[in-house]
Amino acid sequence: MSKGAETRDAILDTASRLARTVGLGGITIGTLASSAKLSKSGLYAHFKSKESLQLQILEHARSGLVAEVVAPALATPRGEPRVRALFENWLTWADKQGGCLFVAASSELDDRPGPVRDQLVRCQQDWLDTLAEVFRTGLSEGHFRADAEPEQFAFEEDGVLLSHHLSSRLLRDERSADRARSAFEALLDNARVK
Template sequence: MSKGQATKEAILDEAVGIASRVGFNGLTIGQLAESTGMSKSGLFAHFRSKEALQLETLERGRERFTDLVIRPTLSAPRGVERVRTLFESWLTWETAALEGGCVFVAGSVEYDDQPGPMRDALVRNQQDWADFIATVAGTAVSEGHFRADLDLQQFTFTLQGLMYAYHHSARLLRDPRALDLTRAALEQLLEASAA
């Protein structure tokens, strides 16, 4: 990796952190300049617009998500263990990787009713994530851990619902039971899905 590429990745990592805390609409070139110690003009040369900064930040978030959630999940044994790893890896992403939590959850709230390139990119990311969850759950079916008639779309919807509920309960409500409640709900989902 070139020095320029490494610098840009470091800038985008900082941008992902800011977006996690204040949202993508709150992410500005000026704020990023202050946070990184770079000049606004230097950052403008990298991104050219706030929207370009937001889109590249979202893409960098996707790369980090792949490293922290997708790859560990795919390294786990097929079946229910892979489903558990997916969930635990997502919890790590939500709780430890970023100070403000999942940028995709934050972005989904910001852009759900705002047409444009950011919404389109978020929709693609969320559809890919849902497809990944369904595929992982499908391996649990094919391994005989989940029942053969499991509705993978319903399983995916429910698991994502648990993730969003955790984010809401832990981040907004600061409920000290959020993690325990979410883990209990996961166990109920896995039990209901078991072969």
């Protein structure tokens, strides 16, 4: 990786952390320059505009999610073990990150049309598609009922993850991860071949 790419990644790491606390809209070239200890002109050379910066923050977060959550899950055996790994990896990743940027940005951008919202929608749809596809491997392995619907399972699994995020981040519920795992077990049990 070139020095420029390393610098850009370091800036985007800082920007992602900042965005989880002030929102994507709260990030400016100035606030990021101050947090990253860089000049505004140096930062501007990397991103050109606030919108470009926001789009690149989302892409950087998506790449991190794929590397830390999806790729390791895909390395586990197909079927229920992979479904479990994806769920557990997300819990670990979100807690390690100090929350999920995509969840935080969702309420901020849900009613704001434009390229940043469009990118967030693509990221969220990709995540739901991944959850459904990983569940589909469980169907093909015979781990789940033939009539179980992958998209419905993905919807409900994502609902458990969103509930965990709200409970752990906003409500500071120390039992949030346990509650999420319990809800996920019920979801799996309902989908299993009896």
